Amino acid sequence: MSKNTIIFSSSLGKKFVMSLTGLFLCSFLIVHLGGNIALFTSKDTFNEYTKFMTSNPLIRFMEIILVLGFLTHIVDAILLYIRNKNASNTKYIFDKKKSSISSRSMALTGSFILFFLIVHLRSFWYEYKFGEVIYSEDSNGNQIKDMYHIVTSSFESPMYSLFYVSAVILLGIHLNHGFQSAFLSLGLRHKKYTPFISLIGKLFSFSITLGFISFPIYFCLKNFNLW
Amino acid sequence: MVDVIKSNIPEGELSKKWTNYKSSANLVNPSNRRNLDIIVVGSGLAGASAAASLGEMGYNVKCFCFQDSPRRAHSIAAQGGINAAKNYQNDGDSVGRLFYDTIKGGDYRSREANVYRLAEVSVNIIDQCVAQGVPFAREYGGLLDNRSFGGVQVQRTFYAKGQTGQQLLLGAYQALSRQISKGSVKMYNRHEMMDIVILDGKARGIVARNLLTGEISRHSSHAVILASGGYGNVFYLSTNAMGSNCSATWKAHKRGALFGNPCFVQIHPTCIPVSGEYQSKLTLMSESLRNDGRIWVPKKLEDAKRISLGEISPSDIIEENRDYYLERRYPSFGNLTPRDVASRAAKERCDAGFGVNLSGQAVFLDFKDSIKRYGKEVIESRYGNLFQMYEKITADNPYKIPMKIYPAIHYTMGGLWVDYDLQTNISGLFAAGEANFSDHGANRLGASALMQGLADGYFVLPYTVSNYLANDIQTGKISVESKEFSETEIKVKDRINYFLKNNGSKSVDYFHRKLGKIIWENCGMSRNKEDLNSAIEQLKTIKDDFWRNVKVTGRNNHLNQELEKAGRVADFIELGSLMCHDALNRNESCGGHFREEYQTEDGEALRNDETFSYVSAWKYNDENLSPKLFKENLIFKNIELKQRSYK
Amino acid sequence: MNLKLKVWRQESSKHKGKIVEYKVHDISPDMSFLEMMDQLNQSLIEKGQDPVAFDHDCREGICGSCSMYINGQPHGPENMITTCQLHMRSFNDGETVYIEPWRASTFPIIKDLVVDRSAFDKIIQAGGYISVNTSGNSQDANAIPIPKENADSAFDAATCIGCGACVATCKNSSAMLFTAAKISHLSNLPQGQVESSSRVISMVNKMDELGFGNCTNTGDCAVQCPKGISLDNIAKMNREYLKASLKSEK
Known part of the structure; x- marks a missing residue:
């Protein structure tokens, strides 16, 4: 192994990678949530936003980084999981942990989020790129793909919405531990600031959860003409 | 007719003896050292420091301990501190003063030359330990703090909260670990020395048992150092660890080594009293508590009786009805009298019927006045962990109810007889730390055991063992097939x-x-x-x-x-x-x-x-x-x- | 009081173990947990059976020998104490008490409740020391003043007793808290600075090599540590490691 990569292959190196990619993915969530707010405005705004996001070169470049970020986070998680399972191969007959459930279920919540991510990409990204998409007119009269329609029709299914909501809640649980844990892994812990970071972490995971849940709820209410 | 034995004390003025010894002792040249094997039995302060230092010098060292790691030796449980004549507090301390206090504290039954050497190297111990990273308590200015201890009138005790023994042992353990990683010391954990092997009148090895497999193995060496601790567990109930034992020294004794002053044992005045038949060991409360705690029993027999039956609480006894017997009998040292004196005084009161628990074997150690004087925070910062330990064991809160204490066996001054070189009467068999009959005479002062263990291991044995081995460079490897x-x-x-x-x-x-x-x-x-x-x-x-x-x-x-x-x-x-x-x-x-x-x-x-x-x-x-x-x-x-x- | 004990019995690392049930009677609430075990063992010996093997030595919470997982927690239900400091007043009459050994692949079971923790020694041997030879000529102990708060944090980290409760309770059997405590102890002191980079790298590598799991920052270790070693030490180790590996020219 090259000496430069030792830092990444060691246990602590893997922790750094997990935390850096994790925090990067957190920033993605903010952008993603921010963009999705366009769903609340109008069909055209959202579709134009989608068009921008899928065509701007800088965004396309970031997309590659994002994919790499996801892959690294996932591969690293799997490697860590295997290592940890090997280290603790026998279980107690009677065990009482005192730590939070969210901290102990990162692999579980993470796996579910991965599964959701695949479904999510299939239903939106794949549909948009390769599916039979309806076109609509933008404000300038150009034909653009109607992403808004894909979203609304997905959320018409109560099962899908339920799946979406539960995945987002699990994401929230994942973030609840992940956010502050990332700081600890990077060695950023301080008597004065750590409580503040924990608070930010809680607020962040809570707002992300609430933010993403708001979309299926919005469309559900709309379907029943309650909005 | 009783035979008289000689202790090989070097000639010359007391303060020059050790210096002279060091400059005239025989040396072994570095290239010969690797051909000489040394066995160290025990990995406490004396054993670990000796093994580390001799390993560092280049000898082939094998170190044995019965615990699963050298870090668990019972030196770890010493709480109070370690003495050294540094005079950092400028209260008139000096090597001479420490020498005098130790001889006097030992009731004039120790050897002048050894005690003087101990006082002399005490200052080096502190330097060495700080260099190793032992986190002694410090003042806000960043310099080392000292506390006072029983039997002396200067502040010369260095400490690390109530865990000084732990910190010093970990320092020695780390030094030992360094040598183990270098390969100069081979560690045998969970091995018990079963006997010593004597060849032509010289200690030439040991037979050990692997405690996990029962395998009996032979180990030869040019010198054997016993640093296997004291024999306090002869009392069954003691403050020693459950595994502390006298077998190594006793085996040496049965092979001909003289046993010095076996009846000199130390009863520590401040231990938690026995609570029942099932009791397996006694817990010590550091002597440092006597700095701020006052020891008393009720003046009236009926009060003592009612307290022990739980009818009244100690706080119901008004000042006039309390007998602060140490302050009464020993006004100049008060609660800080040496251990033997304080212990006997407690026994005297309890034998007279003033004991304050059901068995009649307990006296009070009261912090009421200190808490009033300094505030609870100060007392907590000084003794927090000890108070917590006390509460865990007895379920009483010592901030509110005075502690109950009673003397218990704690340390054994007796041990294998050794000469100035720490060598027993068997050539090549050395004894260090509590295992030898030591420098403490008939009574050891508080915070002197850590000092002696480290002095023996770090600063004495490296010279005296080399002096002995200088005659052995021609011997070659010793066969275990004899x-x-x-x-x-x-x-x-x-x-x-x-x-x-x-x-x-x-x-x-x-x-x-x-x-x-x-x-x-x-x-x-x-x-x-x-x-x-x-x-x-x-x-x-x-x-x-x-x-x-x-x-x-x-x-x-x-x-x-x-x-x-x-x-x-x-x-x-x-x-x-x-x-x-x-x-x-x-x-x-x-x-x-x-x-x-x-x-x-x-x-x-x-x-x-x-x-x-x-x-x-x-x-x-x-x-x-x-x-x-x-x-x-x-x-x-x-x-x-x-x-x-x-x- | 009377108790029902469910104790892990295992002949050796090669044998399979199982829970065996014992009943103990007339237990005094003032007894320590290990004294209760002594009583059980005496009754087993009287019956000619093999007593339950368990590690113990000082019985005052400092040697770090005792290592029992009691009712799902290392060193039992109380915080900040070791098994030997646990007293029977923490249990109720008639209660069932599960007693298991530490479980981690790096701590193989030797017999019953006794495990092999020599991996901890190996981590210290990898660099958990300051390389200073014994000499009567070290500089004066007061030559370098050390700020009290640094000395205090070094001390707090150094109070680790190496019992292994952190590894035992960690869902990943990670030895981060143990390793970090030593790294943090030494790097808080000026004397430990010289080797701080090589120390953290070789100790972490040794820990990995021995097969300990990774840290997922759940914090169980710090909660269960009988000496209250804080997670701050792990953060400090992470910082030291990051610094050392970035700086390293190797």
């Missing part, structure tokens, strides 16, 4: 088989408890001729009963803790008898040895310098014969013998 090794191994195996095959009916603990009770009652805080004679007889019966009826379950070839205990208790029984013989021989009261026949009118110890100013060194005789006494006369040239007074 007749002596085989015979020793067979003897060891026979004994193990005896235990396992002996289909007795009583557990090892049964005998240990019985032994402990006999020794505590007859050879404990106070002794008399009649009791000691009776104890010797009782011990004969116990020994007989033990070998006939002891029951050891399990097999040899796996972890068998009962088998380990059986071997240790067998040795304790024999040692107990030697203690009684020694106590019987010493017709005086001094330090930890208090003979009821020899006391002043107001109950203070009455020393007899005329007749007993010697170290009694006992030689093992045959199984059924009494031990033979040798004497090392103590000559005091630099200190005037006085009746010890703390009044």
Whole structure:
């Protein structure tokens, strides 16, 4: 192994990678949530936003980084999981942990989020790129793909919405531990600031959860003409 | 006619002896050192520091401990601190003063030259430990803090909260670990030394048992260092660890090494009292508590009775009705009198019926006044962990209710007799730390055990062992195939088989408890001729009963803790008898040895310098014969013998 | 009081273990947990059975020998104490008490409740020391003043007793808290600075090599540590490691 990569292959190196990619993915969530707010405005705004996001070169470049970020986070998680399972191969007959459930279920919540991510990409990204998409007119009269329609029709299914909501809640649980844990892994812990970071972490995971849940709820209410 | 033995003290002025010794001792050249093997038994402060230092010098060192790691040796439990004549507090301390205090504290029964050397190297210990990263307590200015301790009037005790022993041991353990990683020390964890092998009158190796597999192995060496600790567990209930034992030193004794002052044991005044029959060990509360706590019992017998029955609380007793007996009897030292004096005073009050618990064996250690003076925070910062420990054990909160304490056996000043080189009368067999008869005379001052253990291991043995080994550079590797090794191994195996095959009916603990009770009652805080004679007889019966009826379950070839205990208790029984013989021989009261026949009118110890100013060194005789006494006369040239007074 | 004990019995690392049930009677609430075990063992010996093997030595909470997983927690239900400091007043009459050994692949079971923790020694041997030879000529202990708060944090980290409760309770059997405590102890002191980079790298590598799991910052270790070693030490180790590996020219 090259000496430069030792830092990444060691246990602590893997922790750094997990935390850096994790925090990067957190920033993605903010952008993603921010963009999705366009769903609340109008069909055209959202579709134009989608068009921008899928065509701007800088965004396309970031997309590659994002994919790499996801892959690294996932591969690293799997490697860590295997290592940890090997280290603790026998279980107690009677065990009482005192730590939070969210901290102990990162692999579980993470796996579910991965599964959701695949479904999510299939239903939106794949549909948009390769599916039979309806076109609509933008404000300038150009034909653009109607992403808004894909979203609304997905959320018409109560099962899908339920799946979406539960995945987002699990994401929230994942973030609840992940956010502050990332700081600890990077060695950023301080008597004065750590409580503040924990608070930010809680607020962040809570707002992300609430933010993403708001979309299926919005469309559900709309379907029943309650909005 | 009693034989007199010599201690090989170098010539010259007291303060120059060690310097002269160092500059004239024989040396071994570095390239020869790697051909010389040294065995160290024990990994406490003395053992770990000796093994690390000798390994560092380039000798081939093998170190043995019965615990699963050298870090668990019982030195780790020392709480209070370590003395050194640094005079950082500018209160008049000096090497001479520490020397004087130690000799006086030991009731003039220690060897001047050794004690002076101890005081001299004490300052190096602190430097060495700080360099190793031992986190001693510091003041806000960043310099080292000191506290005072019983028996002295200067502040010379360095400490790390209530865990000084732990921090010093970890320092030595880390130094040892460094040598292990370098390959200069080979560590044998979970190995017990079963016997010493003597070849042509020289200690040339040991036979050890692997406690996990039962495998018996032979190890040869050019010198053997025993740093296996004291024998306090002869009392069954003591502040020693459960595994602390006398077997290594006792085996050496049976092979011909003299045992010095076995009756000098230290009873520590501040331990948590016994709570029931099931009790397996006693917990010490650091002596440092006496800095701020005041010791008392009620003045009126009926108050003591009502407190012990739980009818009234200690706080119901008004000031006038409290007897702060140490302050009353010893106004100048008060609660800080030396350990033996404080212990006996507690026993005196309790024997008179003033004990404050159901067994009548407890006195109060009260922090009320200090909390009032300094506030709870200050007391908490000084003793927080000790108070917490006390509360966990007794379920009483010492911030509100005074602690109950009672003396318990804590340290043994006696041990293998050694000369100035820390060498026993067997060539090549050295003893260090609590295992030797040491520099503490008849009583050890607080915070001096850590000092002695490290002094022996870091600063004395590297010189004296080299001095001895300088004559051995031609010897070459010592074979383990010799007749002596085989015979020793067979003897060891026979004994193990005896235990396992002996289909007795009583557990090892049964005998240990019985032994402990006999020794505590007859050879404990106070002794008399009649009791000691009776104890010797009782011990004969116990020994007989033990070998006939002891029951050891399990097999040899796996972890068998009962088998380990059986071997240790067998040795304790024999040692107990030697203690009684020694106590019987010493017709005086001094330090930890208090003979009821020899006391002043107001109950203070009455020393007899005329007749007993010697170290009694006992030689093992045959199984059924009494031990033979040798004497090392103590000559005091630099200190005037006085009746010890703390009044 | 009377208790029902469910104790893990295992002949050796090669044998399979199982829970065996024992009943103990007339237990005093003032007894320590290990004294209760002594009582059980005495009754087993009387019956000619093999007593339960368990590690113990000082019985005052400092040697770090005792290592029992009691009712699902290392060192039992109380915080900040070791098994030997646990007293029977923490249990109720008639209660069932599960007693298991530490479980981690790096701590193989030797017999019953005794495990092999020599991996901890190996981590210290990898660099948990300051390389200073014994000499009567070290500089004066007061030559370098050390700010009290640094000395205090070094001390707090150094109070680790190496019992292994952190590894035992960690769902990943990670030894981060143990390793971090030593790294943090030494790097808080000026004397430990010289080797701080090589120390953290070789100790972490040794820990990995021995097969300990990774840290997922659940914090169980710090909660269960009988000496209250804080997670701050792990953060400090992470910082030291990051610094050392970035700086390293190797």
